[in-house]
Amino acid sequence: MKKEELFEALEDVNANDVRKAKEYKRHKTPVWVKWTAVAACAALLVAAIVGIPALIKSNRKQAEGSVKTVSAAYPAPVAVNLSAQDFVESDEHWNWWNAYRTKVQASKDLQNGIDGYYAAIMREVLSSGEENTVCSPINIYIAFAMLAEVSDGNTRQQVLELLGAPDIGTLRSTVSALWDGNYADTPVFKSLLANSLWLSGKYRYNDETLSRLSKQYYASSFSGTPGSPEMDEVLRDWTDKHTGGLLHEYVKEMKLDPATVLEIVSTIYYKAQWTELFLPGNTTQEVFHGTTGDTTVDMMHRTDMLGVYRTDTFTSIGLNLFDSGSMYFFLPKEGVDVNALAADPELLAATRYSVDNGKWSSPLVRLSVPKFKASSRTDLLEIVRSLGLTDALDPALADFTPLTTDRDDLYLSAAEHAATVEIDEQGVTGAAYTALAVAEGASEPDEEIDFVLDRPFLFIVTGRDGSVLFSGIIRNID
Amino acid sequence: MDDEWIVRLYWDRNETAISESSKKYGAYCAAIADRILQNRSDAEECVNDTWLHAWNAMPPHMPSVLSVFLGKITRNLAFDRFRKLRREKRGGGSFDVVLDELKECVSGSDDTERRWAEKELTDEINRFLSHLPREKRYMFLLRYWYADSVSDIAERFQTSPNNVSVTLNRIRQKLKRYLIERGFDV
Secondary structure: OOHHHHHHHHHHOOHHHHHHHHHOOOOOOOOOOOOOOOEEEEEEEEEEEEOOHHHOOOOOOOOOOOOEEEOOOOOOOOOOOOOHHHHHHOHHHHHHHHHHHHHHHHHHOOHHHHHHHHHHHHHHHHOOOOOOEEEOHHHHHHHHHHHHHHOOHHHHHHHHHHHOOOOHHHHHHHHHHHHHHHOEEOOOOEEEEEEEEEEEOOOOOOHHHHHHHHHHOOEEEEEEOOOOHHHHHHHHHHHHHHOOOOOHHHHOOOOOOOOEEEEEEEEEEEEEOEOOOOOHHHOEEEEEEEOOEEEEEEEEEEEEEOOEEEOOOEEEEEEEEOOOOEEEEEEEOOOOOHHHHOOOOOOOHHHOOOOOOOOEEOOEEEEEEEOEEEEEEEEOHHHHHHOOOOHHHOOOOOOOOOOOOOOOOOEEEEEEEEEEEEEOOOOOOOOOOOOOOOOOOOOOOOOEEEEEOOOOEEEEEEOOOOOEEEEEEEOOOO | OOHHHHHHHHHOOOOHHHHHHHHHHHHHHHHHHHHHHOOHHHHHHHHHHHHHHHHHHOOOOOOOOHHHHHHHHHHHHHHHHHHHHHHOOOOOOHHHHHHHHHHOOOOOOOOOOOOOOHHHHHHHHHHHHHHOOHHHHHHHHHHHOOOOOHHHHHHHOOOOHHHHHHHHHHHHHHHHHHHHHOOOOO
């Protein structure tokens, strides 16, 4: 290539950047005034495997009160001593980004294999009556992958089928790639996954299984007396810490059943910033037409050229999150029930840009998004049963021999999932920071549309690799 | 007059469009041409040609950023003229330095078989730029889109010319690696 060609190729770079470059003057005040929470989410899944209490006849004793801990080694945070502003301007950001990009690519290639699971779990968890529903498909996936590790035979086979994995080896490499592609801890973007095992001092566990869970799933283990106040406190502290305190309303009620042989607690904490911020000055009070009536909400506004996906049942747009994936909003067409969207076969297609089926367009969008915080807790036992996971729930059929052979009456007694998602434009002062603005060529907008989320809608938050991190239906906003 | 109106004048085939463009963006376009050509009268001709090209381009075009749309035409015309002058062994000077800096990102050979469309290259450069911190992105565009001088850029960023040179140098190295990694036979 000749230098002249490069000079010419530069001609068509993003016109907005070219304009902004000329208007720009460095100011004394930093643009990233502080780390602003724009999308903060957390989720946890608790899966308990217990023995049938009436049959307990073990003599081994564990001193009340002591909890033995083996912490897993998590990847170290990046550039802890830099502010968000300094970090994004530094080479450390570039270096981190380059390394992360490779990991994301590996995980991206595996998403097709997981789409069936994502669709099923969203369909089952999100449909409901009047309440908002939120879940974290990736969190549920990782927790159930750990369940596959401690089970065997048909019990394991059913878990593999639920997760869409042909065999345990594939599941292991998938989880490993998912983990790498979604674990980030930088001054501007956090996506923290964590796992833990809660064990009873009364039993002998299979070392090989525990060691695999510790290494491959980064699971910390805690051994003590299930049911003791001490162990419950450690459990709540650990869970609060790994969900950033966002799920405290549910975490404060957590306790271990005295019959617990193993409890798996898996968490995700996520915090990212819009690449194009909403200006607080643009936020207005508007009416949201919820399923239980109208409420007044803080509506954020922005006008931008955005990728829009349109089907007969919904219109959706995606907003990019800095260094991470996107948040997609799905507005049902008039007359379409928002619950039906949860089962819509095209839901995931709208989050995968590569799908070119004539349903995409790039109009100028006058966007109105309400600020909201939604949390929900879901009992997953019946849901996974309906998805074919039956043996694990039956003490006579369940096979948890890779965990322990001390007892043969173990079964999955509880699977509870809680998630929360909060979005806002908070804390942003001055000019908007543009970093990953989608510069899809320089095609001119051929139409303009309004996209106003003032009635029930569905959302999906994806990781950079396309993983479905969070999803929910907002029916009402208080 | 705001840009939307100027664009509308072009669409309405109203010749006021040209005088309004010239009033609002004449200096902006002249600066671009001047930095490339280093010659006032050559630059002025480019700017006059810009309005004619704009007149022919709108319609069908409806630019969202009029300044950049016009600037792009000027940049193009000036660059064409620069090449013509160079063939005639005239011109050169500080714009040659800008081009030589870009040379660091490419091999300079023109015998490599082109296996990509120009659009793909532009898309990758866009992606590369979008991952740069904002200030570095702007610095790069000021230098290689507008052909601004290093000292002007330094003033705008309240830093030293040396700092700007070092930063630009790093960006060029990164761009080169980036393009090679993506299979561009640079």
